[in-house]
Amino acid sequence: MSIIELNDVHKxxxxxxxxxxxxxxxxxxxxxxxxxALMGPSGxxxxxxLNIIGGLDGATAGEVxxxxxxxxxxxxxxxxxxxxxxIGFIFQFYNxxxxxxxxxxxxxPLLLTKLSAKQRRRNAQTALSIVGLDDxxxxxxxxxxxxxxxxxxxxxxxxxxxxxxxxxxxxxxLDRENAEQILDLLQILNRDHGKTVMMVTHDPKAADxxxxxxxxxxxxxxxxxxx
Amino acid sequence: MSNFGLLMANxxxxxxxxxxxxxxxxxxFLLFGLLRTLAVWFGSGPAxxxxxxxxxxxxxxxxxxMLPISQMNVIQGVDGVEAVTHQSWFGxxxxxxxxxxxKFPVAPRSYFEMFPEFTIDPAELEAFERTRTGAVVPEGMxxxxxxxxxxxxPIEADIxxxxxxxxxxxxxxxxxxxxxxxxxxxxxxxxxxFFEEARSFAKGTVGWYTVRIEDPDRAPEVANAIDxxxxxxxxxxxxxxxxxxxxxxxxxxxxxxxxxxxILSAVxxxxxxxxxxxxxxxxxxxxxxxxxxxxxxxGNPRVGWLVLGESVLLCVAGGVMGIxxxxxxxxxxxxxxxxFGPSALAFTWQTAATGVGVxxxxxxxxxxxxxxxxxxxxxxxxLRRS
Ligand SMILES: Nc1ncnc2c1ncn2[C@@H]1O[C@H](COP(=O)(O)OP(=O)(O)OP(=O)(O)O)[C@@H](O)[C@H]1O
Ligand SMILES: [Mg+2]
Numbered sequence: 001m002s003i004i005e006l007n008d009v010h011k012x013x014x015x016x017x018x019x020x021x022x023x024x025x026x027x028x029x030x031x032x033x034x035x036x037a038l039m040g041p042s043g044x045x046x047x048x049x050l051n052i053i054g055g056l057d058g059a060t061a062g063e064v065x066x067x068x069x070x071x072x073x074x075x076x077x078x079x080x081x082x083x084x085x086x087i088g089f090i091f092q093f094y095n096x097x098x099x100x101x102x103x104x105x106x107x108x109p110l111l112l113t114k115l116s117a118k119q120r121r122r123n124a125q126t127a128l129s130i131v132g133l134d135d136x137x138x139x140x141x142x143x144x145x146x147x148x149x150x151x152x153x154x155x156x157x158x159x160x161x162x163x164x165x166x167x168x169x170x171x172x173x174l175d176r177e178n179a180e181q182i183l184d185l186l187q188i189l190n191r192d193h194g195k196t197v198m199m200v201t202h203d204p205k206a207a208d209x210x211x212x213x214x215x216x217x218x219x220x221x222x223x224x225x226x227x
Numbered sequence: 228m229s230n231f232g233l234l235m236a237n238x239x240x241x242x243x244x245x246x247x248x249x250x251x252x253x254x255x256f257l258l259f260g261l262l263r264t265l266a267v268w269f270g271s272g273p274a275x276x277x278x279x280x281x282x283x284x285x286x287x288x289x290x291x292x293m294l295p296i297s298q299m300n301v302i303q304g305v306d307g308v309e310a311v312t313h314q315s316w317f318g319x320x321x322x323x324x325x326x327x328x329x330k331f332p333v334a335p336r337s338y339f340e341m342f343p344e345f346t347i348d349p350a351e352l353e354a355f356e357r358t359r360t361g362a363v364v365p366e367g368m369x370x371x372x373x374x375x376x377x378x379x380x381p382i383e384a385d386i387x388x389x390x391x392x393x394x395x396x397x398x399x400x401x402x403x404x405x406x407x408x409x410x411x412x413x414x415x416x417x418x419x420x421f422f423e424e425a426r427s428f429a430k431g432t433v434g435w436y437t438v439r440i441e442d443p444d445r446a447p448e449v450a451n452a453i454d455x456x457x458x459x460x461x462x463x464x465x466x467x468x469x470x471x472x473x474x475x476x477x478x479x480x481x482x483x484x485x486x487x488x489x490i491l492s493a494v495x496x497x498x499x500x501x502x503x504x505x506x507x508x509x510x511x512x513x514x515x516x517x518x519x520x521x522x523x524x525x526g527n528p529r530v531g532w533l534v535l536g537e538s539v540l541l542c543v544a545g546g547v548m549g550i551x552x553x554x555x556x557x558x559x560x561x562x563x564x565x566x567f568g569p570s571a572l573a574f575t576w577q578t579a580a581t582g583v584g585v586x587x588x589x590x591x592x593x594x595x596x597x598x599x600x601x602x603x604x605x606x607x608x609x610l611r612r613s
Binding site: 047048051054056057076077080081082083084085089091093095097098099100103104109111112117120156 | 239607
């Protein structure tokens with residue numbers, strides 16, 4: 001069974017009293033351990049699709065099954081718990097909490113677990129060392145470079161050990177060198193830690209790191225190619 | 228890190244704003260603590276030092292009006308009255324106005340018989356009676372002003388110049404008395420006969436009478452009997468228990484109770500707006516972060532509680548500090564009360580508990596709306612806006 005399975009998924013938004021259809025019948029299967037790049041023009045619905053897979057937004061119609069759960073059958077509360085356990089999110093602008101240092105940002109998802117304070121600290125340290133930032137644990141986001149912030153965000157995404165990583169333009173705000181570091185990191189997480197990666201990107205070079213490349217245009221998956 | 232750590236970190240985002248808000252809450256609760264303490268004092272039963280078997284007879288319309296001393300015998304004859312003595316307000320200054328203590332001309336023996344809580348050595352009482360210019364003071368006053376028995380103490384009159392135009396009254400310290408009642412501890416007592424003889428006007432009058440009655444249960448009845456005797460005279464009286472007397476004296480300064488409520492309402496309304504504004508701002512600038520928390524799996528209620536917790540923490544911290552400060556300051560505020568006041572201001576646990584309760588309510592009232600909107604926040608939309 002695929003870890004991500006979408007059947008005829010539709011999504012529309014009501015804008016100025018008019019329904020705008022953003023996703024028009026998406027069928028998608030992603031196997032566990034895959035690394036998928038999702039490309040497409042601006043406004044084609046990439047973020048919307050990612051949000052639906054990550055349980056941040058609901059589909060208007062169709063079936064969304066991720067990690068063996070049918071998402072539209074989950075209550076708000078169960079969906080939040082499911083997200084905490086299943087999905088690690090990585091955003092273009094890192095979305096770290098500015099008032100917390102790197103260590104505490106990474107610890108955040110663990111507040112929802114039953115781990116002891118000591119265990120939480122230890123796990124956060126491990127996650128930070130995986131992304132190569134153990135020496136920056138005490139720094140706040142404002143004191144870190146963009147590339148470093150994104151690595152902290154990756155540490156936060158993996159600290160609770162979710163099977164799926166959902167990344168929305170993770171290198172969109174970074175220079176080539178930093179982008180490569182992040183992509184290498186995602187590749188390691190995919191290859192060595194078995195994470196399924198679902199990544200939106202505009203950058204063909206970034207997409208080259210994926211095993212599969214999907215193209216979305218005007219709300220439809222238009223073609224697929226193996227990387 | 229814990230949930231509490233997250234809360235504290237959020238409060239530290241804008242330290243200046245947080246501390247200013249905290250300060251305004253603190254000041255509000257300081258006022259609350261002090262005014263509540265006053266209100267408790269007004270509303271309390273017979274306070275320490277006020278006796279239930281003693282009545283105070285004062286002029287009906289204003290306690291600054293004097294009463295003729297001829298009334299004393301009449302009062303003595305009222306059924307149920309055991310003893311009568313009198314006091315008067317002398318005013319006057321020793322050295323400068325800041326070292327204020329009350330000074331009463333009294334009839335030495337009947338005064339000390341009336342107030343058994345004041346004890347005086349019999350020999351010194353005898354000397355007090357004998358010495359026309361004699362005065363006795365509480366022991367503490369000796370050390371405070373560096374006096375000793377045998378000294379002459381000059382007091383400059385403000386209300387009562389001497390008949391010869393001299394404003395300096397000179398008294399001979401003939402003894403000391405002790406008291407366990409703090410608020411009444413500071414009275415400088417001198418001989419009424421000297422006062423009567425030397426003053427330039429209002430001769431034959433006293434400030435008020437203190438009456439001991441045989442049966443405390445009959446206090447209202449005896450009080451009525453006394454007042455009705457003088458009702459149609461030139462000098463109508465108003466008789467009350469000692470405790471009521473002290474309070475009505477203070478009440479004449481202004482209707483403090485009502486004023487207190489008015490001030491408190493205004494202050495709390497302002498603080499409510501201030502903290503509500505702080506919380507609304509805090510919420511608005513944090514919408515993307517709250518969305519991130521939800522993305523990470525924080526449930527809607529949990530995010531709402533975090534926001535509410537922040538508001539409650541802010542209000543309770545300010546409240547506790549303000550009330551703590553009030554508890555420290557309340558005893559000092561006693562100095563501003565009339566010296567007849569039956570008791571010192573006592574900061575009560577009820578005041579503290581009410582204060583903390585009010586602080587929690589304030590925090591909840593201020594935090595509920597932001598907390599609910601934080602809880603309802605839709606992740607996808609909030610992330611799009613950031
Ligand atoms: N909450 C919303 N309300 C109304 N319209 C929305 C909403 N979310 C997305 N849309 C619309 O849906 C369309 C697809 O948006 P989406 O963000 O998924 O595009 P995208 O492919 O991620 O674009 P980009 O590459 O610029 O990030 C856009 O036209 C957008 O305006
Ligand atoms: Mg997008």
